[in-house]
Amino acid sequence: MNPNVFYGKMGVTIKQIAADLKLAISTVSKALSDSHEISPETKARVFEYAERMEYKPNPYASGLKDNRSRNIAVVLPEIADSFFASAIDGIEAAAQTKGYHVMIYLTHEDAQREHAIISELRHRRVDGVLISVVSNSSDIPHLQGLYEHGVPVVFFDRVHTAIDTANVVTNDFDSAYSAASLLIRKGCKRITFLALRGDLNIIKDRTAGYLKAINDHGIDTQLNPVLTCGHQEDETMTLIRQRLTQEDSPDGVICSSEKLTTQTYSVCHRLKISIPEDIKIIGFSHLPIASLLRPSLTTVTQPAFEMGRTAATLLLNALDKKRTILKKESIVLPSMLIERDSTG
Amino acid sequence: MNPNVFYGKMGVTIKQIAADLKLAISTVSKALSDSHEISPETKARVFEYAERMEYKPNPYASGLKDNRSRNIAVVLPEIADSFFASAIDGIEAAAQTKGYHVMIYLTHEDAQREHAIISELRHRRVDGVLISVVSNSSDIPHLQGLYEHGVPVVFFDRVHTAIDTANVVTNDFDSAYSAASLLIRKGCKRITFLALRGDLNIIKDRTAGYLKAINDHGIDTQLNPVLTCGHQEDETMTLIRQRLTQEDSPDGVICSSEKLTTQTYSVCHRLKISIPEDIKIIGFSHLPIASLLRPSLTTVTQPAFEMGRTAATLLLNALDKKRTILKKESIVLPSMLIERDSTG
DNA sequence: ATTATTTACGAAACCGTTTTCGTGGTTACT
DNA sequence: AGTAACCACGAAAACGGTTTCGTAAATAAT
Numbered sequence: 001m002n003p004n005v006f007y008g009k010m011g012v013t014i015k016q017i018a019a020d021l022k023l024a025i026s027t028v029s030k031a032l033s034d035s036h037e038i039s040p041e042t043k044a045r046v047f048e049y050a051e052r053m054e055y056k057p058n059p060y061a062s063g064l065k066d067n068r069s070r071n072i073a074v075v076l077p078e079i080a081d082s083f084f085a086s087a088i089d090g091i092e093a094a095a096q097t098k099g100y101h102v103m104i105y106l107t108h109e110d111a112q113r114e115h116a117i118i119s120e121l122r123h124r125r126v127d128g129v130l131i132s133v134v135s136n137s138s139d140i141p142h143l144q145g146l147y148e149h150g151v152p153v154v155f156f157d158r159v160h161t162a163i164d165t166a167n168v169v170t171n172d173f174d175s176a177y178s179a180a181s182l183l184i185r186k187g188c189k190r191i192t193f194l195a196l197r198g199d200l201n202i203i204k205d206r207t208a209g210y211l212k213a214i215n216d217h218g219i220d221t222q223l224n225p226v227l228t229c230g231h232q233e234d235e236t237m238t239l240i241r242q243r244l245t246q247e248d249s250p251d252g253v254i255c256s257s258e259k260l261t262t263q264t265y266s267v268c269h270r271l272k273i274s275i276p277e278d279i280k281i282i283g284f285s286h287l288p289i290a291s292l293l294r295p296s297l298t299t300v301t302q303p304a305f306e307m308g309r310t311a312a313t314l315l316l317n318a319l320d321k322k323r324t325i326l327k328k329e330s331i332v333l334p335s336m337l338i339e340r341d342s343t344g
Numbered sequence: 345m346n347p348n349v350f351y352g353k354m355g356v357t358i359k360q361i362a363a364d365l366k367l368a369i370s371t372v373s374k375a376l377s378d379s380h381e382i383s384p385e386t387k388a389r390v391f392e393y394a395e396r397m398e399y400k401p402n403p404y405a406s407g408l409k410d411n412r413s414r415n416i417a418v419v420l421p422e423i424a425d426s427f428f429a430s431a432i433d434g435i436e437a438a439a440q441t442k443g444y445h446v447m448i449y450l451t452h453e454d455a456q457r458e459h460a461i462i463s464e465l466r467h468r469r470v471d472g473v474l475i476s477v478v479s480n481s482s483d484i485p486h487l488q489g490l491y492e493h494g495v496p497v498v499f500f501d502r503v504h505t506a507i508d509t510a511n512v513v514t515n516d517f518d519s520a521y522s523a524a525s526l527l528i529r530k531g532c533k534r535i536t537f538l539a540l541r542g543d544l545n546i547i548k549d550r551t552a553g554y555l556k557a558i559n560d561h562g563i564d565t566q567l568n569p570v571l572t573c574g575h576q577e578d579e580t581m582t583l584i585r586q587r588l589t590q591e592d593s594p595d596g597v598i599c600s601s602e603k604l605t606t607q608t609y610s611v612c613h614r615l616k617i618s619i620p621e622d623i624k625i626i627g628f629s630h631l632p633i634a635s636l637l638r639p640s641l642t643t644v645t646q647p648a649f650e651m652g653r654t655a656a657t658l659l660l661n662a663l664d665k666k667r668t669i670l671k672k673e674s675i676v677l678p679s680m681l682i683e684r685d686s687t688g
Numbered sequence: 689a690t691t692a693t694t695t696a697c698g699a700a701a702c703c704g705t706t707t708t709c710g711t712g713g714t715t716a717c718t
Numbered sequence: 719a720g721t722a723a724c725c726a727c728g729a730a731a732a733c734g735g736t737t738t739c740g741t742a743a744a745t746a747a748t
Contacts, residue, residue: 011468011493013734024698029736039696054489056467060404060413061734064703069404071415071447079436080429080632088423092450101469103415104446106436123400124355125445145398149355265636287633288424292609294638357704368728373706383726405704408733693746701738708731716723 012053021049032057068127072315075105075117075131077158081258083286083304084132087156090308091130098316100127107134109231118142122149128315130308132158136199150324156311157302158200164328166318168311172202175300175335176209179254179282182298184217186280186343188252191224192243194260197231206256206284223248229260236260240267244279251279258285265293276344282337295341303333356397365393376401412471416659419449419461419475421502425602427630427648428476431500434652435474442660444471451478453575462486466493472659474652476502480543494668500655501646502544508672510662512655516546519644519679520553523598523626526642528561530624530687532596535568536587538604541575550600550628567592573604580604584611588623595623602629609637620688626681639685647677 014032018025023042031038031046032055038046049055063069074091076084088104095102103126107114114134119142121129129151133139140162147153147163155167176193183191193210196203207226214224227243229236240260243250244267255261261283268275275281275295283290283297286304290297310331318326358376362369367386375382375390376399382390393399407413418435420428432448439446447470451458458478463486465473473495477483484506491497491507499511520537527535537554540547551570558568571587573580584604587594588611599605605627612619619625619639627634627641630648634641654675662670 011466011734014736015734025735026699026737027697030697033736037696042696054466058408058734059467059469060407061703062736063404064402064408064705064734065736067703079423079432080426082424085424085429088448089450092423092448096450102448104432104436104448106433106440122355122398123403125403262633262636265633269636289606289609289631289633289637292606292613292637293633294636294640296638358706359704369705370707370729371727373704374727377706381726386726402704405733406706408704408735409706411733689748691746691748693744695742695744697741697743699738699740702736704733706732708729710729711727712725713727714723714725717721718719 011058012050012055014055014057017046017049017053017055021045067124068319069125070099071101071103071126072312072319073103073105073121073126073129073131075107075114075121075129077107077109077132077134079104079106082288083157083258083302086286086304087132087308087311090305090310091312093305094309094312094316098320100316100319109134111135111139115139115142118146121151122146124151126151127319128152128154130154130156130311130315131160132156133160133200134158134198136160136162136201136204147325152315152318152324152326154311154315154326156307158202159330161201166311166314166326166329166331168307168314168331168333169202170302170307170333170335172205172335173209173212175284175337176206176254176256177213178337179300180210180213181217182337182339182343183252183254183280183282184213184219186252186276188250188280189219189223190248190250191252191254192250193224193226194240194253194255194257194264195226195228196257196260197228203256210254233259233263237263237267240264241271244268244271244273249279253279253281255281255283255285258283258287261285261287261297261299265297269294275342280344281342290338291340293342295344298340298343299338300335301338302335306333355402356394356399358399358401361390361393361397361399365389411468412663413469414443415445415447415470416656416663417447417449417465417470417473417475419451419458419465419473421451421453421476421478423448423450426632427501427602427646430630430648431476431652431655434649434654435656437649438653438656438660442664444660444663453478455479455483459483459486462490465495466490468495470495471663472496472498474498474500474655474659475504476500477504477544478502478542480504480506480545491669496659496662496668496670498655498659498670500651502546503674505545510655510658510670510673510675512651512658512675512677513546514646514651514677514679516549516679517553517556519628519681520550520598520600521557522681523644524554524557525561526681526683526687527596527598527624527626528557528563530596530620532594532624533563533567534592534594535596535598536594537568537570538584538597538599538601538608539570539572540601540604541572547600554598577603577607581607581611584608585615588612588615588617593623597623597625599625599627599629602627602631605629605631605641605643609641613638619686624688625686634682635684637686642684642687643682644679645682646679650677
């Protein structure tokens with residue numbers, strides 16, 4: 001632009017400063033990092049000038065040396081889900097205090113997209129990855145490859161046990177057990193557990209916890225089945241509607257995901273099935289406004305923020321120590337079963 | 345682990361390939377970019393080898409040359425807000441198709457934090473910034489500086505008109521006008537408009553639209569006031585409660601933000617004020633489950649996803665053309681007033 | 689007085705790319 | 719035959735930093 005207007009345009013480089021101050025580039029670099037081999041006078045000169053020029057080192061240039069960008073990736077199925085939104089919140093909080101930057105990648109429950117993203121992340125754009133996978137079988141080789149190529153991976157919520165790294169989960173089995181027990185205690189005789197298609201660990205665990213509760217209470221498993229739903233909204237709604245209108249329709253439903261919960265509510269509203277009189281409902285959900293629903297929703301609420309923050313902290317601590325392989329460990333943060341009106 | 349298993353560890357570099365193939369680095373680089381000055385045979389050799397080694401260029405090394413990272417920043421007040429969550433969704437969609445990467449920064453409605461983040465972004469970590477500001481006066485010099493230093497900025501939703509760049513908003517004035525008109529039509533005599541403290545344009549516009557409607561309908565402005573709320577949850581709840589329990593308490597409320605909406609609902613629930621009989625409520629909110637609330641909520645729903653995608657597209661198009669200054673323009677995407685039970 | 693050490697700085701290599709510029713060897717034109 | 723034009727490749731500079739090493743001068747140790 002205008003050449004004599006100002007140096008600062010487009011970012012002053014260390015080279016510029018060196019030239020202007022008639023110093024060697026290395027001298028300036030050392031001065032800025034407060035090296036002991038530079039005299040106080042020179043340091044002062046450099047500091048003052050750098051300040052005036054608003055010099056900021058280019059992070060990627062520095063990163064080239066030690067091969068780190070201080071960027072981490074968060075890969076997750078969707079963001080319009082209060083669990084994931086809060087998890088990101090926790091991740092960002094941890095990252096910000098540690099001087100890291102958070103990149104977001106959305107898979108939209110699509111294994112192919114996840115595949116593409118993981119593949120992209122091999123290019124060393126990020127120093128590490130936090131991920132909540134789409135499916136438990138989808139992308140082992142890719143994730144494994146990423147991990148083995150020196151990009152540490154930490155799973156949260158939707159983990160992938162085939163890979164030996166750290167992960168952060170909640171007590172899915174126990175919460176589902178408690179949820180089912182509550183419904184049974186409330187007198188439900190025909191509970192349906194809404195599972196998600198796929199082989200997600202969290203769903204498997206929740207389903208198992210549910211079935212254990214049914215068994216432990218000596219209740220007929222036939223009458224208390226598991227219904228597997230897909231990710232497509234209309235298809236799932238139809239499925240739920242059919243279930244709720246069939247003969248011997250359920251008097252209790254446990255929804256294993258937030259979406260399934262809201263979908264079930266929608267169906268009930270539309271069909272004028274009254275909760276909790278006709279049917280009692282518990283949802284796995286982090287919804288902050290569960291208490292404002294009609295009726296207020298009994299939830300299994302995950303510690304989303306904490307899970308995100310914990311996972312991020314695990315990863316960032318490893319990165320700070322330049323550890324690229326994390327000890328295999330599962331950190332389990334407990335969910336809370338919060339009784340509200342939908343279980344009357 | 346197994347040392348002789350594979351070269352690929354930690355990422356092959358172009359230099360490695362050159363050495364292995366006994367070629368010059370430049371030759372390999374050109375071959376990979378399919379340059380005409382490399383013979384088909386050599387290209388084939390290089391391609392095949394690069395493929396086998398799973399070579400991927402280091403994005404930040406390349407970025408150093410043309411001074412671009414293909415990363416963009418999204419700076420916003422919070423993520424646990426369905427508007428912003430959806431906006432990110434739209435942004436990510438646009439970015440992914442254009443080969444850009446999205447970094448998230450949360451200000452938590454804190455001007456200082458926003459300041460720190462903007463300042464951080466001057467280091468050329470990102471090629472451009474999408475932002476929904478905390479306040480309209482907070483950080484002009486910083487944003488201005490960022491912009492002038494060659495980092496393009498696009499505002500969305502919470503814009504900053506003092507800076508001459510592109511921005512994407514919704515028709516706040518008109519929607520507020522419509523919302524107020526609806527309440528008046530429904531017979532409300534004492535409406536309260538809940539504004540947010542600060543000098544956000546969107547709030548100002550919404551407030552103005554509300555006041556205009558009150559005026560146009562020849563209604564007493566004294567009885568239809570604006571109540572300014574802060575960002576602190578408990579404080580705001582108290583304020584709302586006071587208002588709803590005072591003498592001549594309102595029979596209609598318009599909440600200018602999603603949080604205010606849910607807070608108002610909470611207060612009504614707690615005080616057993618029945619909606620819409622005692623009071624009618626309209627909320628500016630993108631909540632996908634507005635219809636599941638008790639009672640279902642009449643909303644002014646912003647086109648969040650579209651706004652995010654549009655803002656991102658504007659920015660990315662400029663970046664692709666290496667344009668760093670964007671034409672000042674406002675793209676207005678209309679909100680929708682969706683009547684539900686809360687306005688009875 | 690001689691050697692050893694410290695001080696304060698500069699030169700240069702390096703990180704992984706891209707790009708400009710040479711250059712030796714063919715092939716094509718007149 | 720002489721020059722022009724290409725062809726296929728390599729050397730080196732550049733991007734913006736950090737870091738290692740070298741070195742002249744000043745100071746300290748013997």
